[in-house]
Amino acid sequence: MGGIGLNDKVWRVFDVGGIRDLQYDRDALEGLVLEPGDAEIVKAISYRQIVRRETISVDFISGKGQGQVILLHGPPGVGKTYTVESIAGHFSRPLLSLSVADIGVKEDEMEAKLTQWFELAEIWNAVLLIDEADVFLEKRSLNSIDDSFASRIHAKIEYPKLDNEKRIKIWEAFFKKMEAEAAGRWYVSKKAKAYVLSDKNAEETQWNGREIRNAFQTAIALAEYEASEDDARPAGQMVEVTAEHFRQVTEMSLKFSKHVDKITSMTEDKRAANRRERPDVDED
Missing domain, CATH: 3.40.50.300 (P-loop containing nucleotide triphosphate hydrolases)
Incomplete structure (x- = not known):
C-alpha cells in the first residue's frame, strides 16, 4: 500500500x-x-x-x-x-x-x-x-x-522563560509519563523526586523542558548501567533511579553552564537576548 x-x-x-x-x-x-x-x-x-x-x-x-x-x-x-x-x-x-x-x-x-x-x-x-x-x-x-x-x-x-513553579510542573509531568512507559523496568525513588523538586542545586540549573527531558533520560541511563554492572543483582529486579543519579546530572550541567558563562562573559539570559530570543536584560 x-x-x-x-x-x-x-x-x-x-x-x-x-x-x-x-x-x-x-x-x-x-x-x-x-x-x-x-x-x-x-x-x-x-x-x-x-x-x-x-x-x-x-x-x-x-x-x-x-x-x-x-x-x-x-x-x-x-x-x-x-x-x-x-x-x-x-x-x-x-x-x-x-x-x-x-x-x-x-x-x-x-x-x-x-x-x-x-x-x-x-x-x-x-x-x-x-x-x-x-x-x-x-x-x-x-x-x-x-x-x-x-x-x-x-x-x-x-511562552516566557520557565519559572520554578512551571519547571516543577514539567518534572511532575515527566515523572508520570515516563514511569507509565517504564512497564516495570525502573522507577524513580521518593528521595530522587524530592531532590529535583526542591534541591537548591537542581533549581539553580534553570533547565528548560527539553533539558529536563534530557536530564531525566541521562539519570535513567546511569541507573540502568549501574544495575547492569551489579553481578549480585537479581534478574528481573526493577532498576531504581536515585537522587544520586540526578545529582550527578545536575552537577555536570552546572559545571558546563559556569564554564560557558566564563568563556563568554555572559549569562544564558544575556546570550538569548543577543540572539533576540528573549527581551533584553540589564547587565549587573
Missing part, C-alpha cells in the same frame, strides 16, 4: 501486514504548562478547525484563506512543540511537522511547497506544525515580523 512516512516525508510502499491503528495520547494536554487563558484559546481554535472541519483554504499566503494560524513564540524548550503535539493527540489527529528542509528558503519555492503541504494536511485532517518559523522569516524577534504576515495569524501565544 502506498503512503508517506510523517517523520521523513518520504512516499513509499508499505507492507499492509505492518499497519496498525494510531495510538493517540488523549491526556497529553494535562501535562501542558501554559497560562490558562492561552491554553483555552489554543484548544478553541483547534476544535473549530479540527473537529468542526471548517473550510481550509491553501491560499492563506495571499490573505484569502480560512485556515487557523497560531504563532507560538518564545525561547527554546518552553513547550511550543509539545503544545502542538498535545493538541494533535487530544483530538486524535496526525501531526505533520515541517522544517526548513521540507519548505526551502526561496520565496517562490516556499509558497509552492506550503501549498502542497496544506493540501495534504486538509486531506488528512492533520495538525500542521511549521517548526522554527523564524528561519523562514529571517528574523528572531516577534516585534520585527512583517505586518502582512502578522495579519494572517489568528492567535499569538507567548
Whole structure:
C-alpha cells in the first residue's frame, strides 16, 4: 500500500501486514504548562478547525484563506512543540511537522511547497506544525515580523522563560509519563523526586523542558548501567533511579553552564537576548 512516512516525508510502499491503528495520547494536554487563558484559546481554535472541519483554504499566503494560524513564540524548550503535539493527540489527529528542509528558503519555492503541504494536511485532517518559523522569516524577534504576515495569524501565544513553579510542573509531568512507559523496568525513588523538586542545586540549573527531558533520560541511563554492572543483582529486579543519579546530572550541567558563562562573559539570559530570543536584560 502506498503512503508517506510523517517523520521523513518520504512516499513509499508499505507492507499492509505492518499497519496498525494510531495510538493517540488523549491526556497529553494535562501535562501542558501554559497560562490558562492561552491554553483555552489554543484548544478553541483547534476544535473549530479540527473537529468542526471548517473550510481550509491553501491560499492563506495571499490573505484569502480560512485556515487557523497560531504563532507560538518564545525561547527554546518552553513547550511550543509539545503544545502542538498535545493538541494533535487530544483530538486524535496526525501531526505533520515541517522544517526548513521540507519548505526551502526561496520565496517562490516556499509558497509552492506550503501549498502542497496544506493540501495534504486538509486531506488528512492533520495538525500542521511549521517548526522554527523564524528561519523562514529571517528574523528572531516577534516585534520585527512583517505586518502582512502578522495579519494572517489568528492567535499569538507567548511562552516566557520557565519559572520554578512551571519547571516543577514539567518534572511532575515527566515523572508520570515516563514511569507509565517504564512497564516495570525502573522507577524513580521518593528521595530522587524530592531532590529535583526542591534541591537548591537542581533549581539553580534553570533547565528548560527539553533539558529536563534530557536530564531525566541521562539519570535513567546511569541507573540502568549501574544495575547492569551489579553481578549480585537479581534478574528481573526493577532498576531504581536515585537522587544520586540526578545529582550527578545536575552537577555536570552546572559545571558546563559556569564554564560557558566564563568563556563568554555572559549569562544564558544575556546570550538569548543577543540572539533576540528573549527581551533584553540589564547587565549587573
